[in-house]
Amino acid sequence: MSFKFEKILIWQKAMEFGEDINSLSQAFPEKEKFNLSSQICRAVDSIALNISEGSIGQSNPEFRKFVGYSIRSLAEVVTCLHKAKRRNYISESTFKKHYDDSFDLMNMMVAFRKNIK
Template structure:
């Protein structure tokens, strides 16, 4: 027995992405706890949350809308990553690794969304 969303690769990858962001954000200074850390963690977690919520008892149009929210949350995470890099909290290698993960996940969700009819 499982929920529909658990079988979706985009949900599985977004769960992995959220944990990656969580671990990375825990390296940021305590002074960012209520600002950048909170923002990036909430944005990263909302990706999988929106995929799950949109897949249950929603019309296909509504599901596509929730997938759009997930895509926008990735853009929010990437912006937070830039902030962390500009503030010298993460180095270029860490940034690039997560940036590439972000880009691949975004394209996977867009591709999936385009196939939902």
């Protein structure tokens, strides 16, 4: 037996992405522990959390709304990546990899949301 959300590809991808971003944030300076590191981890965790919450016992319009929250959280992660790059906490190549992963995940989530009837 499994939960409905565990079978959803965007949830699976969001879980993987979340672990990647969490690992990345561990390399940020100690002074960012309660600022940027915390913010990016909360935002990236919210992506999968909102997908799972919206999939359980919600109407389709509610599920679409929760996927929308996930997309907004992803935008927050992207902004944190920009901040990390500007502050020289990550390289251009690291930024690009995670930015591209973010863009792919966003497109998947937008397409998924459009197909919730």
